[in-house]
Amino acid sequence: MPWSPEVPFNELPPLPPQGLDLEPKPVLKATVEARTALATLAQAGQLLPNPNILIHAVPLLEAQASSEIENIVTTADELFKHADSGGGDHATKEALRYRSALFAGVGSIRERPLTAATAARICSELQGRDMAVRAVPGTRIANPTTRQIVYAPPEGADLIREKLSAWERFIHAEDDLDPLVRMAVAHYQFEAIHPFHDGNGRTGRVINILMLIEAGLLQEPILYLSRAIIARKNDYYRLLRAVTAENAWIDWILYMLDIVRESATSTTRKIAAIRTCQEDIAERARVATPGGRDAQFLAVLFEQPYCRINTVADRCDVSRQTASTWLHALVEARLLSDVKVGRELLFVNHDFLDVLTRPE
Template sequence: MRNTRGRPGRLVSASQDGHDYEAWVPDPLPPTVDFDSEMATRLADAAGSLGELAGTGRNLANPHLLLQPFLRREAVLSSRIEGTQATIADLYAFEAAQMPLPGLGSDTQVANGDGDVREVLNYVDALNRGLAVVADEYPVTLRLLEDLHRDLMRNVRGRDRRPGEFRSTQNIIGPTGATLESATYIPPPVVQMQDALRDLETYIRDDTSTLHRLVRLGLIHYQFEAIHPFNDGNGRVGRLLISLLLVYWKLLPIPLLYLSAYFETHRGEYYDRLRGVTERGEWREWIMFFLLGVAEQAVDAAQRAKRLQDLRQELQDRAYAAKAPAGAVALAGRLVEQPVVTIRSAEQVLGVSYHNARRQIHRLVDIGILQPFPHRGQRELYVAREVLDAVGE
């Protein structure tokens, strides 16, 4: 075993298929973190920005209307870090065009869609599942992580790599085609992985820690990625875990903060900081980076929430001022939640006939609130581009 002095873990010797190698096993959390004045200031900034966002969330008149665009933006960006190319417009268009028809289940429709968009849609489903669990104040457990992973891998690439199950063999991190000899990082072997997961679950549920929960959140994210317990999808599950713990620990009343935009923008530094912890024990640098992301994204989320709330009212006011029918005004108010619509979806939202829904959509097109959305499917799609721009990527 090579010297690992100063590093938060140990290297263990292992063998697989006749190949000997060394794998990294992180120490149980928490590490010793010496806070200096700069770190204390960074934590105060992050906690303050998050507190302001929490206040925004509590004051929203209809939070559900804003949760869906925030959640979908996170799904697109988190999946993009893993290599998907789908956009927020692709996701909304796919959902609108794939609305289940009478007698057909949603699984039948989704299975025929584009692969990248299905991966993003799976992320939406997994996040919704997790949020429903923590909303009922059930704890975040290893079983929940397996359930989330199963949702993520449903009918997409990786579906043949034990979805919903922790790995039973060694995995590696490295460029395409990397081997045990050329890997950039080798996570814990299976036995040590299982021990590390149990320790992580214990730490997540530990109510006695004196560390600020935002700092704990950064530690937990590193630890999960270092353990790398699944054959595929570890990054997405790790980012899901951040969102769930923010709500479970009541740091936010509703899930408005997501860090994938920050990690995507600073992707190189993100990986460098994680690697710095493993290779040099640089907890301080990682925590500073993580807290800056919390602060920046909290400010962005508060501004984006206000813009979407104002835009919802603006769209309704424009429809009303144009003397649009009540149905068109009501539909304008739902575009923040569902900015790509079909006549069939408008029919269901408004509770009117197909022909009535068609008239309401065409009135919003005349006003300029909706525009036809070109796509390959058979259904006509209409998009509120102002909403897509406000959701942003």
């Protein structure tokens, strides 16, 4: 039976696609380029005095961008402002849950292999409630502008579980397929299965990062894929659909490999900009306040662009009064500014915030 966008795709084939070479020469070339960019990123990350900079900042940027793909729009500034409190408007809270889901996923694969249960845990964190596979029929995916139905995922909880089990087996298959190609193919399949009532897109993009960590291509979730996807969002959805309608796997794989290469290169440039900013502020802070000679204090200033007095006091093992004095001295020197958020006084490292949020 030919595929129809309005009919549940219960015949979604298992992976790998039969009779197709997933690694022709163009894919092999793109894979080498993406792997080289990832290796360069890993080396650049090791040059940062404090690797927590990336571990804290990049997941928030990824949260903002991945949520925006699903039309959950907030700003990186709002996310950093409310990163520790979990506050903000509805969209900000939604995006912050993406970061929680990413960290939950990373913690999970440190203990056991990636499975459908991992996906359910990630989706539950994203949605703020327990998420099980879809049991109610009638799910249809429509063009947000025209409202025309473009895809109907498989239906029936048992069938969805079967397809997820096959997806798991493909993820962990012992063959020669490159992990980057496996990630691209598995991402399509997960989105095509569309196992949950909501949150599938964001769950699938978290899984991309987990697969790269599990394969040893990343050590921490410091790759920022979603900004590149946003820049080519129409291609993302067009190529996903082309796999379903035309079996156009190679175009899809090449797209995802290019997203990885582009994202790794961009993040490497961002690391260089962070290092330059960090060195400049450290030099000026040493003159402005005795705290500027405290390595831990400087590290705290560059873990997140919004800093709290209690954070400095705890991390630097100084009194609250000393922490306040250090931070206010940097405000006087115009290295930081202070802003009231609710009842709390936050100190903003604007130069660092600018480096994090501008395109590289």
